[in-house]
Structures are given as C-alpha cells and as structure tokens.
Amino acid sequence: MGRRFTQSATGAHVGAEPRGPIARDIHWAGETRSAIGVASLLYSALLAMDAGFGELDATRGALWTGLAALLFVILLPSRVSAGPGLLSARGLLVEHTVRTDSLVSVRWSDGVAQRMILRDTEGSQVEIDPTVLVRNPEMWRRLDTDTRTSLQRGTLLCGETALRRLAQRIDRETALTVFKVSGLQ
Structure with a gap:
C-alpha cells in the first residue's frame, strides 16, 4: 500500500502490517447507497419545491446542493x-x-x-x-x-x-x- 518499512533498534519492522486475510464490513455498500439516496431525495424535493413556487435561482440551487452534500457526508458510514x-x-x-x-x-x-x-x-x-x-x-x-x-x-x-x-x-x-x-x- 505504499508504506515504507523501517527497522527499529530492536529489529522490529516499524510501520509493518500483519499479513493475513482482511474482514470488511459487508453492509457498507448498502449503507452508502442509502446515504446517496437520502441526500438525493432531499435535494430533489428541495429543488422541486422551489421550482413549484417559482423561487428557484442559482443561489438557492447552490444552497440546496450544499445542504444535500452535507447530509451525505453526515450519513456516509x-x-x-x-x-x-x-x-x-x-x-x-x-x-x-x-x-x-x-x-x-x-x-x-x-x-x-x-x-x-x-x-x-x-x-x-x-x-x-x-x-x-x-x-x-x-x-x-x-x-x-x-x-x-x-x-x-x-x-x-x-x-x-x-x-x-x-x-x-x-x-x-x-x-x-x-x-x-x-x-x-
């Protein structure tokens, strides 16, 4: 993974990672899709609401984009x-x-x-x-x-x-x- 390994005075490899199989969170992808879905749903609802009221402009669009991105970052596991x-x-x-x-x-x-x-x-x-x-x-x-x-x-x-x-x-x-x-x- 691009890590450099150095040897300490005791002979141990500093920065070395133990070898062997790695267990990963099997539900991470689904939770990530959920975070994308919720953020997209909020973004779409806010844009549709503003467009329906005739108040959608570049500033409000950017605000809703930022809000949806913030929600995604918060929900991302x-x-x-x-x-x-x-x-x-x-x-x-x-x-x-x-x-x-x-x-x-x-x-x-x-x-x-x-x-x-x-x-x-x-x-x-x-x-x-x-x-x-x-x-x-x-x-x-x-x-x-x-x-x-x-x-x-x-x-x-x-x-x-x-x-x-x-x-x-x-x-x-x-x-x-x-x-x-x-x-x-």
Whole structure:
C-alpha cells in the first residue's frame, strides 16, 4: 500500500502490517447507497419545491446542493476493516488504524449514536459503531482474538467491561438470528 518499512533498534519492522486475510464490513455498500439516496431525495424535493413556487435561482440551487452534500457526508458510514492485529476505519478524507493486539483501552460512548473507542499502545485511536461488529461476525472474531492477546500481554488496562457488553450483545443477536432461521421465534 505504499508504506515504507523501517527497522527499529530492536529489529522490529516499524510501520509493518500483519499479513493475513482482511474482514470488511459487508453492509457498507448498502449503507452508502442509502446515504446517496437520502441526500438525493432531499435535494430533489428541495429543488422541486422551489421550482413549484417559482423561487428557484442559482443561489438557492447552490444552497440546496450544499445542504444535500452535507447530509451525505453526515450519513456516509466509515468503511471498517479488520486484519490480523489491525482495525481500520476509513472516513471520507482520513483513515484511522489501531493495533488490536496491543490495545490500551476500549471505551464505550453512549449517546445518540453509540461509539466504541479503541486506543493502542502507540497512541492511535479508532472510533467505530459497535453494530458494525455485531453485523460482521468475522470482524468480531478477529477483534476478540486480538483483544485476548492484549489482555495476555497486559497492555489492555481499561475496557474489559465494554468488550463483555459487546460480546453479550453479539451472542444475543446470534441467538435471535438462529431462532428466526430455524422458525422457533
């Protein structure tokens, strides 16, 4: 990916990414299409309304274009992927990556939009929507395996409760899915 690898005094490759298959958010494309659809619908409605009232001009058209673009940026989900030892969240302009095998903390931010904030020993931080992990079992397995590594190494000082909450939520969702598929619900 164009990263340069340098060797530290200990012989470790700084900047090297672990090799192996990468798990990606399988619902990202659909959510992106939804964001485009909602922004387009708002844009079309605003233009149609202004045209119907006879008030559409270049200034108002530019205003509605900007408003629709802002809504798209707000609704666009981060593209989350997990590889061995890494979790990345790519937004519209930036990508944040955290080493999941050397996590220091995992915090849960409740509010209007729940967020899980992961921080590693290098100071990197990633903020993701926990439903991404709920909907992508392969990504959750990678994170779970790597957080266990962090616990064994003693680097994960804060966050066992947040991870336990997420694991319980995933177990609940999995059980509900199994019941639905088997017709027991």
